[in-house]
Structures are given as C-alpha cells and as structure tokens.
Amino acid sequence: MTDVPTARDLHAPADMVRWYAPVQLLQTAARVAVSTALGDQLDRRLLRPVPPDELTDFSHRDQLVLDFVADSGDGWNPTYAVAYWATRPVLRVHGPHGRAYELPRASVLVFGGDQVYPTPSRTAYEQRLVLPYECAFERSAPPHPVLFAVPGNHDWYDSLATFTKLFLDKRWFCGWQIHQRASYFAARLPHDWWLVGVDVQLGSDIDAHQVDYFRALAERMGPRARIILCTAEPHWVRAHEQRDRKARLRRVRDGNLAFLERLFGPRIRVFLSGDLHHYRRHATADGRVQKITAGGGGAFLHPTHVLHDDPLAGGHGLRCAFPDPATSRRLAWRNLAFPLQNPSFGAVTGLLYLLIGWNLRAALDGPPAAEFLPALSDMSSALLRSPWAALWLLATAGALVWFADARRAHRRWLAGLVHAAAHAFAVLALTWLAGQIAGACGLAWDSAAAIGIGLVILLGLGWLFSSLIFGVYLLLAVNLFRRHGNEAFSSLRIQDFKHFVRLHVRRDGALVLYPIALRRVPRRWRTMVGADPGEPKLVPDDPHPDTLPGLIEPPIVLGPG
Structure with a gap:
C-alpha cells in the first residue's frame, strides 16, 4: 500500500499548486507578463498552417464515444483520479435518481485547454500531466484511441513551445495516438457529427490560417452537419458576466465565438469549454443547443455562486451547476483558515x-x-x-x-x-x-x-x-x-468536485452527453505490482463512498434530427 506512484522515478507526484507562495507568485507573474508582451511576436500558429483538407475521419464507424477533459495537470490526486476513471474499459456510474449506466471507454480523448499549471515547462508537463496519464493508461491495443488537445492560456505562457513538442511533434501520448499537427483540429464523427477544436491565443483573434481552415471546413460540411465545438474559454459566460450592456453586446458581436457562430451557423449544437474549474450547463428551451463549461480535469475548484443565473444571450438558460451554489458558498468559508492554507x-x-x-x-x-x-x-x-x-x-x-x-x-x-x-x-x-x-x-x-x-x-x-x-x-x-x-x-486548492464529460454518438445518430462527477478524489492509492502497460499502475485505496464516480445530472440527449 502506498500514497506515492511508483511507475517512474523521473518525477515525484505533484501537490496542488500553491498559488499564494511568494516565489510562485513572482514566477507566474513574470511568465504571464512576458507572454502577454511578446504573444503576437511569438505566435506559433503562424508557423504551422494545416492544409484545408486535413481531417481525421471516423465517419465509417456506426457509433463513437468521446471524452472531454479540461484543466488538468495540477495536483496528483485529482489529475490521476480523472485519468484513472476515464480509462477504465467500462465505467459504471449511477445517475441522480439511482439508475445505473455502463459506459464503454472513449475512442477519442479531447484535452480542452490548460493541460498544466501554473506555467508550462517540460518538467511541469511530465510531472503534472504525463506521469498521471502514463500510470493510468501507458499503452493501448489496436484499435488505438486518439487524442486531440486545445491549448489554453496556461499552455500559451511559453508561446506554446512545450505544448508543441508534447502534442504536435509526437505521434503518441501514453496510450493515445495523436492526430493533430496544429493547435486546432477537426474530425468527422459518425452520422454527420463533427468535432472542431479552436485555438484562441491568450484571448487574441483567431489567426488567418485557422480562418482559412475553418472556412474550408464549413464549405465541406453538408446542411445536416452537427458540430461539437471545443474552445479553451467559455466566451458565452465571459460575455454574459460583463454586465455593462454596451460592452456586452460589443463582445458578443465582435468576439471569436461570434465569428465561429456566423461561420458554422445553427450547425453548432454543443459548445464545450474549460477554463472555469466547475461544471455549468446552459441550453436552449428545446435543448437543441448546449453550452457547457466543464473545467474539472484536475485543477483547483472554481466557485459557481459568483456567476449570474439569468439566461444567456439567445435564451440559453442555466440547467445545472456543480457544485451547486449553496455548496460553493459554504466552501468559500474555508478562507477563514487562509493562514493555514497558505x-x-x-x-x-x-x-x-x-x-x-x-x-x-x-x-x-x-x-x-x-x-x-x-x-x-x-x-x-x-x-x-x-x-x-x-x-x-x-x-x-x-x-x-x-x-x-x-x-x-x-x-x-x-x-x-x-x-x-x-x-x-x-x-x-x-x-x-x-x-x-x-x-x-x-x-x-x-x-x-x-x-x-x-x-x-x-x-x-x-x-x-x-x-x-x-x-x-x-x-x-x-x-x-x-x-x-x-x-x-485558488487559495483553497480544493481537490474535490472533479468531472469530465463523456459523449456517445449512438447508432441511431443521437448524441448523448454524460457529465461524470468525482465528488471526492481518493487520497490513497494502492500499487498494482506487475500491472500490464494497458492497466493502471495504481488503484484507489480510499474507502470513502464519494470517491466512486457518478453522474452530475441525467444524460443529455440531442436527437438525430
């Protein structure tokens, strides 16, 4: 029995980032300042244009399961807990009303931004991201699952240098094949569903190469295409929280999200994003369009009670929040122990x-x-x-x-x-x-x-x-x-309330979304001696019942039409 992973000796398991440690504050501030000042001059997106016809095609399959994991790469316990449960051959979960579901492992994994904290480096990625996922799923058997990654602002703090080496210059990430050669991507899924990942560098405009690529993609899609759009930031939340009406309308009209919505039109059926480390789902009244913030891949928890719950522009109403606002407000009281936490x-x-x-x-x-x-x-x-x-x-x-x-x-x-x-x-x-x-x-x-x-x-x-x-x-x-x-x-460094979203394109053409909750991540792990490379090196050894995964809310079904 051990609390420490033994798969590799290269790095020790990471603790949650101590954001208020003075040295950490200075280092993070320096990296942010440099990347902000030089971002336009060091835009690596301009160096890696993707041919307009480059596309990963899964359309020959009759169904497909996909995982969306965002804001990982912080402390060992939450990052490995998400990696462990996401890579089980069959994930058994119970819904809010007690119904049980058996979900097969995903064929596609999408990292939705901010794969490492606090700032990117080879050591940070290895310690906080690669090591947990390698311990969970070092190798796979054919047909190999595929990985895509959207860079977030923390990935951009070294101008995407380490992200490029890890996700764009290599063919494998642990047990996953890598199918992208730029920081943006597209894949055709079964039954005319499409997966699109967009890179918005530190909040700047979409670069010209992406514009050309996505315009060609939009022309290639038929009128019945339905898009799952992955971005590193929930622009719909940012715009909504800007309570000044003129600024809010200007941001909605001129932002990158507005450009994509104009380009793809009503074909976008699901918006997926991280950046905010909680789960919040907005939807139209008929449920045809979903806007989901799901940044629960491993980083510290963000509150839900600070955001407004009135409908977004376009009538997208708030349907679910995890943790619920009352729990979020209660957790905030831990700041009274700030001297002990920091x-x-x-x-x-x-x-x-x-x-x-x-x-x-x-x-x-x-x-x-x-x-x-x-x-x-x-x-x-x-x-x-x-x-x-x-x-x-x-x-x-x-x-x-x-x-x-x-x-x-x-x-x-x-x-x-x-x-x-x-x-x-x-x-x-x-x-x-x-x-x-x-x-x-x-x-x-x-x-x-x-x-x-x-x-x-x-x-x-x-x-x-x-x-x-x-x-x-x-x-x-x-x-x-x-x-x-x-x-x-960030002062509290809460490990719990982690989550990821499993999406299933069914044989009938419907898309079902399963928001998977880890209300409490294990604090102890047991080493599996002699484990096969495709099996986890560590398994949970925490008897607390909340360490088992469950659904945040009942499955969300988007019909085939």
Whole structure:
C-alpha cells in the first residue's frame, strides 16, 4: 500500500499548486507578463498552417464515444483520479435518481485547454500531466484511441513551445495516438457529427490560417452537419458576466465565438469549454443547443455562486451547476483558515507590517498610552509624520487597490482602501500591544529589548493577522459581492468536485452527453505490482463512498434530427 506512484522515478507526484507562495507568485507573474508582451511576436500558429483538407475521419464507424477533459495537470490526486476513471474499459456510474449506466471507454480523448499549471515547462508537463496519464493508461491495443488537445492560456505562457513538442511533434501520448499537427483540429464523427477544436491565443483573434481552415471546413460540411465545438474559454459566460450592456453586446458581436457562430451557423449544437474549474450547463428551451463549461480535469475548484443565473444571450438558460451554489458558498468559508492554507504568504505581508511598524515606532516620542483609543490617535498622527512609514503604507494601499476585483474605478478604490485600512489598523494595534508588553516587563521604550519585542510582535503576529485579514477580505468579496472568485478559491486548492464529460454518438445518430462527477478524489492509492502497460499502475485505496464516480445530472440527449 502506498500514497506515492511508483511507475517512474523521473518525477515525484505533484501537490496542488500553491498559488499564494511568494516565489510562485513572482514566477507566474513574470511568465504571464512576458507572454502577454511578446504573444503576437511569438505566435506559433503562424508557423504551422494545416492544409484545408486535413481531417481525421471516423465517419465509417456506426457509433463513437468521446471524452472531454479540461484543466488538468495540477495536483496528483485529482489529475490521476480523472485519468484513472476515464480509462477504465467500462465505467459504471449511477445517475441522480439511482439508475445505473455502463459506459464503454472513449475512442477519442479531447484535452480542452490548460493541460498544466501554473506555467508550462517540460518538467511541469511530465510531472503534472504525463506521469498521471502514463500510470493510468501507458499503452493501448489496436484499435488505438486518439487524442486531440486545445491549448489554453496556461499552455500559451511559453508561446506554446512545450505544448508543441508534447502534442504536435509526437505521434503518441501514453496510450493515445495523436492526430493533430496544429493547435486546432477537426474530425468527422459518425452520422454527420463533427468535432472542431479552436485555438484562441491568450484571448487574441483567431489567426488567418485557422480562418482559412475553418472556412474550408464549413464549405465541406453538408446542411445536416452537427458540430461539437471545443474552445479553451467559455466566451458565452465571459460575455454574459460583463454586465455593462454596451460592452456586452460589443463582445458578443465582435468576439471569436461570434465569428465561429456566423461561420458554422445553427450547425453548432454543443459548445464545450474549460477554463472555469466547475461544471455549468446552459441550453436552449428545446435543448437543441448546449453550452457547457466543464473545467474539472484536475485543477483547483472554481466557485459557481459568483456567476449570474439569468439566461444567456439567445435564451440559453442555466440547467445545472456543480457544485451547486449553496455548496460553493459554504466552501468559500474555508478562507477563514487562509493562514493555514497558505502559510508562506504571510512572510511578505508580515514583512510589510514590520517595515511600517518599525518606522512608526521611530516617529513616536515615547510609549503609546495605556488606553487604546488615545494611543490610536497618537500613533495615527505619528504614522503620517513618518515619511518611510507613510510610504510603505501608501505602497501597500496602491497594491491592494490594483488587486481589487471591480469593474468600476470608484468601487476598486473603495475596496482597495478599505482593505488597506484594515491592515493599517492591525499595524497600529500590534505596535500598541508591543508597547504595553514592553512596559509590563519594565523595559524602557528605547531599550534594545523593547525594540526587539516590538519587531518580533510586528513580524510574528503580523504574519498571522495580515493573512487572516486577507482571507476575510476574500470571503466577503466572494460571498457578498460575487467578486474575486478565482483568488478566493485558488487559495483553497480544493481537490474535490472533479468531472469530465463523456459523449456517445449512438447508432441511431443521437448524441448523448454524460457529465461524470468525482465528488471526492481518493487520497490513497494502492500499487498494482506487475500491472500490464494497458492497466493502471495504481488503484484507489480510499474507502470513502464519494470517491466512486457518478453522474452530475441525467444524460443529455440531442436527437438525430
């Protein structure tokens, strides 16, 4: 029995990304800044045009099963759990009403974007994506399953260099054959269903080669064609959440999704995307068109309660969310344990407390008054008289205003300044506390021992209270104002509530979608000694009942017509 995979010694199993670790924050910010600044100059899509007639053809089959897995490549447990269950020869699941389904393994796997976190590199892909999938399904027997991959923004942070080497320059990914030579693709499925994958580089426009390719594809399709469109971002959600009506209409009219909708017209029947790490399905009233966000392949959970539930443009109503908003709101309360979830974050904020409090102390003429309110007034005046203390406080306030998640400038300023005021109050309170402790010990205000006590309290308790204030800020923002959903839940690094979508093109021409839920991913795994390359190297060894897969909602059926 083991908690650690032993299939390879090249890399250790990955923990969930610690987004608030100071070094990680700096590295991620640097990669994002460089890729954003140089994205247009390093657009690899321009170097790999695909002939307009290149197409993977499955139309000779009478049926086909396809899996959509997005936002994988984070921690070992969730990534391997999805890989393990997706590669079982027969997946047995129960629906919400107790009905059992036996689903055959997919012949096609589509990675729907953001295959690795936090930024791409050979080591990151190997450790966070290849190793889990190799442990689950290292080799396959003919007929070999096929893999396609859409790059997301995290894949683009090295200008798609590592993605290209892993998915475009090779013929195999573990047990899957790779059938694409560019970051976009198309495949003809049975019964005139089509699979289309689009690459939108860091939110930029679709490049000219893709435009030519998809125009030729649209001309090739017949009037009865039905399309499953895979994109790395749910543009329909992004547009809908833009509550300013003019900006919302402009985005809907001019965006990449609008171009594709104009090009393919009503033939698009299913929109599939990741990027948001939860499951949400919108559909037209008659169910003919489905828009599904399914970013549950392995990354930390995103909240569902921060998004609006009124119909999208075109009348697509919200049909299901996983986790449900009540559960999502309850999970947000874990931010009260922010210092425990993100222990190294306080090193930076505690140091800021130390710099502000040290300079504040130097500006005081003597120990603060024993009564807190008079002392607070004196210390506030001293804070303003100290250039260095005021400078560090202003720098902190500026950073928090920049960090605030608000569309309107006055709300951003208000949120940032209130947040900064809470930290300023904490610094003053800790400075006062240090003075009282030194006085109780009979130490002179300017003695080395008193100064030492003050610095230890500012750094030590500042480490704790600054993180706690930050966590409370995120909790209030996400639960009261529907803001900071990404920041509030990336701090929690929730492994559970993972999912993927299995699609079955049936013999009668209907398409059935099965949203597979892993409400809890296993925490323990048992090594299978001498396992065949086509069999998993590790199997779940967690007795919790929620580790078994089930359906998020009943199967969604799109008829053959």
